[in-house]
Amino acid sequence: MLVREVEMMVRPQARIRVRLADEVADVLREMIYSGALVPGEKLKQQRLSDELGVSRTPLREAFRMLEQEGLVRVDSRQGVRVIAGDTETLLQAYAVREVVDGLAARLAAEERTSEDVTELHEIVDQQRASIRPWRSERYTQLNVAFHARIMSASHNDFVVAQMPLLRLTARVFSPFALLEVGTAARAIEQHVQILAAIESGAPEEAEQAARSHIRATTDRLERIR
Known part of the structure; x- marks a missing residue:
């Protein structure tokens, strides 16, 4: 199969996933800015997944976006936390x-x-x-x-x-x-x-x-x- 044909098959689904992750990141970002999520708070994936009505895949992608912005820290042992403001x-x-x-x-x-x-x-x-x-x-x-x-x-x-x-x-x-x-x-x-x-x-x-x-x-x- 040609590369272009593969791209045409994959891209629509990828765009949908990226857009959803962007939307989730926007919501979490505003929750952090507004104080609904406080510095140092642990972000529990299951609870947020239920509250936002999304699967864990876009949620994890949103976490990575926020980590790049310095808003959260992702640790393999401690999970995801809002950045602490010491x-x-x-x-x-x-x-x-x-x-x-x-x-x-x-x-x-x-x-x-x-x-x-x-x-x-x-x-x-x-x-x-x-x-x-x-x-x-x-x-x-x-x-x-x-x-x-x-x-x-x-x-x-x-x-x-x-x-x-x-x-x-x-x-x-x-x-x-x-x-x-x-x-x-x-x-x-x-x-x-x-x-x-x-x-x-x-x-x-x-x-x-x-x-x-x-x-x-x-x-x-x-x-x-």
């Missing part, structure tokens, strides 16, 4: 965030559009509204949105591909960062500085401000440790 893990993640966020801000200052800048201003305004009265969940969502929008404004696909790291540190591990209104207010002012540098087209200043912003979090974690 301080040491956070420090390692933020070391990478400093580089990525700095590069994203630099590129955004070089490649920004008027739409990019307008949307970033809107997010900052909404962030200010989220601290009076203080709404930690709303602030966290907007914090992710601000940094994700800068990544998008970089117009660099490789930078945009790092968004899972952003969501991991800002949403999954956020309880371990001891977030409170004073910290959020200072972070917003740092966002204003980053945005000002991007808007004015100052790449070096934008990168410096973004890296300094992440280092402020790293410094707090160092003190906790």
Whole structure:
């Protein structure tokens, strides 16, 4: 049989399986981001298979996807667990965030559009509204949105591909960062500085401000440790 004929027979079924695994991964990812699955929690295949109404094959494929994103750890003896957000893990993640966020801000200052800048201003305004009265969940969502929008404004696909790291540190591990209104207010002012540098087209200043912003979090974690 010709290779092309074999491919035509296999591909439809493979596409269906991949799509199902993608859907399962999307559901599990959101459960982790929302806190329905907490850091360190063991993911029991039978229970999830029953709850999601899928077989174990797409579930295992979804686990592999999430493992590549750093959201779960797969161990042959201990099974699958949501990544644990201890301080040491956070420090390692933020070391990478400093580089990525700095590069994203630099590129955004070089490649920004008027739409990019307008949307970033809107997010900052909404962030200010989220601290009076203080709404930690709303602030966290907007914090992710601000940094994700800068990544998008970089117009660099490789930078945009790092968004899972952003969501991991800002949403999954956020309880371990001891977030409170004073910290959020200072972070917003740092966002204003980053945005000002991007808007004015100052790449070096934008990168410096973004890296300094992440280092402020790293410094707090160092003190906790």
